[in-house]
Amino acid sequence: MAARQRWPGPRAGTTRFRRTGTARFRAVRRGLAGCLAAIALVALSACTGTAGPEPSSGPPALHSCEQVACTGVLDGAAYEILLPRGAWNGTLLLFSHGYRAAQPWPPAFAPVSTEPEPAPGWSSGRREIGQQLLDAGYALAGSAYPANGWAVADGVAAGASLIDFFRTQVGTPQRVYGWGESLGGLITVELAEREPELLQGAVAVCAPLAGVVPLFDLGLDVAYGVRQLLVPSLQLTGFASYADAVSALSAAATAVMQAARDPAGPGGATLLLLDALGDGPTRTLNFDGHDRSSQVSAAAETVVGALAYGTVGRYEVEQRLGGNLSGNVGTDYAARVTAAEAAVIDASDAGATQRALAALAGGARVAADPAAVRAAASLGDPQGDLTLPLVTVHTAADPVVIVPNETWYRTRAEAAGAADRLRQYVTVPPASYPQQPGAPYGAGHCNVTDQTWTGAVNLLDSWVRSGVAPTDSQATAAFGPDSGLDPAYVLPPWPAGDPTVQP
Structure with missing residues (x-):
């Protein structure tokens, strides 16, 4: 596999994004902490390639939303932070939302959304997933990104800035997990690969992991x-x-x-x-x-x-x-x-x-225009070179982001020697279902149950805390009996091209 190129910035031809001022100082400090953590990781890693069990400690302190701005604009991106009412479990979940049109999308041509999204469906009033995780003690944060469209580099930069803001203004998390859906899943994986010191694990649901x-x-x-x-x-x-x-x-x-x-x-x-x-x-x-x-x-x-x-x-x-x-x-x-x-x-x-x-x-x-193909790395070209645990979920019958995207990414992870840090799960629809309301799971883009969402997060959390990768039976229990999860599902091949060859 060719050596990975430097991560381009939000527009073609720019260099990797850099945070300035106090943010740059925080980045340096975080980098030092990452180096020390890496040394410890070598000593603690097991066959799963993840850190071993962490010591128990009391709940860390949080500044409340009366003390800090839990909503606002950061580096041009609207953000929202949600804090648990009870004790914080020490984990921050950074959510990356899916594709949003840059201009009103046909046929309805509804106004585009620029609302921050701290959990799946939150900005549209669907609060069940986020509320369950808040009740479990997680802190949640999400951004709208500085721009809509295929905003992968924008989303990576916005996520990094929001993590910095949370650490310096709200509280110091013991763990930060990225999670995202659709394009946000690709953003999450790019953040995990390009800025691994920011995260301890990641979840990507229905993500276009083959890249743009x-x-x-x-x-x-x-x-x-x-x-x-x-x-x-x-x-x-x-x-x-x-x-x-x-x-x-x-x-x-x-x-x-x-x-x-x-x-x-x-x-x-x-x-x-x-x-x-x-x-x-x-x-x-x-x-x-x-x-x-x-x-x-x-x-x-x-x-x-x-x-x-x-x-x-x-x-x-x-x-x-x-x-x-x-x-x-x-x-x-x-x-x-x-x-x-x-x-x-x-x-x-x-x-x-x-x-x-x-x-x-x-x-x-x-x-294709060769210059455009080269510049397209800025819009997502995950390499599979994971250094932290990644849980992915996909519906078997996804008409927008086909399930072979998972095959593409697994092939790259295997080539990079990182397959032990990857767990992929596919949900399969029932044999028949009515046209309305449609499939309960397994068919449609990102059509997974709420318990599948929370189960994927909890599965990742257990993996990170214990250092032991989840088993199929643990995944089945976490996703629940009505998820459609098929642990024996065989990922189909990508229809064209070789994942190990760079575009």
Whole structure:
């Protein structure tokens, strides 16, 4: 594996972020503490690669929110800190929220959110997860990041600043855990890899752990397929404006939904093939895939989601990078469609697979901008070189961030010799479920139970405190009987590319 490059700053071409003034002093002090901790770690590490049990002590002191500003703006990012009513258990949980659109997102075009998020769903009024952890004695903190969009470097910097603020103004934690969902899971893992002295462990749920380049490459594959099979005029990259990207999405989504009205004919066959190009599931939150019509509806949902990130999401990413980060020159689309998938595609439209693959083979391909690809490391390219425990959770049928993201990261962790610091869990949906309210778990993006969230945190906490990695039975107990956790789940391969080769 190539040597890891220095962590770029919030915009392409800048250097790794640096804190200044008193924050810089705190960073130096923390670095010294990290060196001393590393020496101790060598002596205490066991086969799990984590520190051994820590000595017991009384609850540490906290300044209350009447004494310090538990809400405010720090380095351009709104933040919120929540403190337990009872005794603090000495642990700070730093939450990183998921992707938020930089501009109003179609089709609703609702105003973008800039609220801080100290726990999953907190800013939208869903307080159960955060409250359970507060009741257990955890302190919670979260940021809105200085900017929306694919704000990985922004999120890493905001998290580091918030940890510094908590330590100097609120209390000195005995442990700090990062936890995050979706893009926030990627931010959490990047923080764990790039600033390991800040954390003792991390939890990432439904995270795009393959990184931004592989993810947008897959999005390009789906959009390219839509252009070749449904919308010949579809623009794929280089949008001149946000309005142009929205227009492209509207045209493509309209064609996809029209095809979905023909589940038993050519339209359904086309959508199932497009879904296969990005290795999307044929089950989603609201479609259980019990018959062809349900599978086609799930495929349509997955394809439209990929198109959204491949158009309006791509526009924002290309603005950050100054160019297109994705390419499909040399991509063999025939290799993406398995024999089993082809049989389903062709079941009601004989020969559909071969006709579609011929159209894909004959289209004009897209080349990535090498400078944009290099700069894309600033938007997330986790290496797997963990020095602390990481717990990940993914739904088996995630239509937005496919579960093979976990495979990509495991491959890198194994190559880095860090697989013993990684525990990955997948939840599987029931065999059938109603369209409304949909799957209780296992299908849909980040659709895990509240107990799965709190269980993952508590599982990590036990791992860090004891120095012993969790067993499958412990994970099953922590997540609860209604989580859909399948400890025997076999992670599927990433559909394209080699995780050990740098973009």
